[in-house]
Amino acid sequence: MNKPVIAIVGRPNVGKSTLFNKLIGQRLSIVDDTPGVTRDRIYGEVEWLGKKAFIIDTGGIEPKSDDIILSQMRRQAQLAIDTANVIILVTDGKTGMVATDMDIAQMLMKSNKPIVLCVNKCDGIGEPTPEFYEFYNLGLGDPIQVSSVHGHGTGDLLDNVFEHLDFTEDSEDDGTVINVAVIGKPNAGKSSLINKITNEERCIVSDIAGTTRDTIDTMIENKYGKFNFTDTAGLRRQNKIYDDIEKYSIIRAKMAIERSDVCVIMIDAEAGVTEQDTKVAGLAHEAGKACILAVNKWDAIEKNDKTIQEFRKKLDTDFAFMSYAPKVFISAKTGQRIDRLFEFIVSCAEQSARRITTGMLNELLAQATTRVQPPSDKGKRLKIFYVTQASVKPPTFIFFCNNAQLFHFSYQRYLENRIREAFGLEGTPIRIIIRERGEK
DSSP states (O other), X not given: OOSOEEEEEOSTTSSHHHHHHHHHTSOOSOOOSSTTOOOSOEEEEEEETTEEEEEEEOOOOOTTOOOHHHHHHXXXXXXXXXXXXXXXXXXXXXXXXXXHHHHHHHHHHTTTOOEEEEEEOOOSOSSOOHHHHGGGGGSSSSOEEOBTTTTBTXXXXXXXXXXXXXXXXXXXXXXXXXXXXXXXXXXXXXXXXXXXXXXXXXXXXXXXXXOOOSOEEEEEEETTEEEEEEEOXXXXXXXXXXXXXXXXXXXXXXXXXXXXXXXXXXXXXXXXXXHHHHHHHHHHHHTTOEXXXXXXXXXXXXXXTTHHHHHHHHHHHHTGGGTTSOEEEOBTTTTBTHHHHHHHHHHHHHHHTOOOOHHHHHHHHHXXXXXXXXOEETTEEOOEEEEEEEETTTTEEEEEESOGGGOOHHHHHHHHHHHXXXXXXXXXXXXXXXXXXXXX
C-alpha cells in the first residue's frame, strides 16, 4: 500500500461502520443495529485537505469471548492494528465507558501506535454529557465528540488523525490495476483463495456458510502485475434469504461484479455443479464481465484418468451460455494451479479491453458472408453494409444492415464465432448490436 493506513477499532455496536461510511463518503460497510455485523477488515479511502489515506473498518472486539467467529474477528482487528499507522478507538457516548473499552485501550497501547479517541453518538449540541468525561480515564488524551450519523465532529477527528500521518511516500496509482471479483455460492472457498494468494489471514474462513458478509478488497502485486481482489458474500437462492444483513451482502456482491474487470466464479468440486452456480455465473455474464470458471477443492476429489474430462464435459453443458470462459481446476488450500489462475486473469482482462480496427472487421465480414450467405425471407435477403467496434469491456460490435428483422439470432452467433476464431477474445463475452441504415 502506497498510502498511510488508519484503523477504526472498538467494541461491537459503537458505530464504527457508520463512521467508516461517513469518512469515505459512501455506504461501503454494512450498517445494522445487530452487534457483530462487520466481521472482516473492510478497506476504503478517505480524503482530507487534499491528502488521501486508506481506512480500515474492523469487526467489534470482544477481548474475552471464545466464540469461533468472534475470536477470528478479534484476530482480524489485530491484523488491522498491526498494519495501521494511526488507530481510531471508537466508543459510545450514550452508554458511557464500559470495562471492554478499558480492555481494548490497554490492548491498543501495547501497539505503540498513535491512538485517537473518538466518542461517537454525541448527537446533541452544546455542552457534553457527564458520561463524556469518563473517557479521560482511558489515558488516551482528549476524547473527540463525534456524531457519525450527522457528521458532527468528523472534521476535528480527521484533523487529529492526519497530524500523525506521513505522506512523503504517497505515490499515485498508474492505473494498471486489474479489478477481480471472486464470486460463487456460499462455502465454495472464496475467502480461502484470497488468504492463499496474500499468504495472510485476510478474510475470516470457517465451515459455516455465510461467514463473509461485506465485500472485502485486497491489493496484491506479484510477477503477473497489480490486482485488486474483492472477496464477496456467497450468493444463495432468493427464497433461502431471510435476514436483512444477507440481503445487503448480496447487493454488495452484485456491486462488486459491476466494478470488476474479471470475475472468478468459484465452483465447489465436492458439491459438483449446481443450478445456483449457473445463476451466479449468469450475473457476471449479463454484466458483460470477463469470466473464469475456477473449480476449487480439486485436491479433495478422488481422481482417475477420466475425472477431469468428465468434469469439463459437465461444465461445457451447464455453462453453454458462456463457452468463452476458460476453466481451471485449483485448490485454495494447497495453492494448486494458482499461477495458472493468474495467467488467465491477465489474459482475460487484456482480451476484454481489446480493440479491433474497422478495416480488419470488415475484411472478416466479407469472408464470413461469402462462406455462409446471410439469411433471406420471402425473397428479401439480409445485406450487412459494414461493422465497427463501438466499445470495450466487453467488446461491442455494431452491424449496419438493410433490415434488422432478417438478422436472425443464429447468424449473429455465426458471426460472433468467426470474430472469436479470428481475434481470440477468450474469456470475455461479446455484445452485438444491430442497426438499420439511417437509424440513430
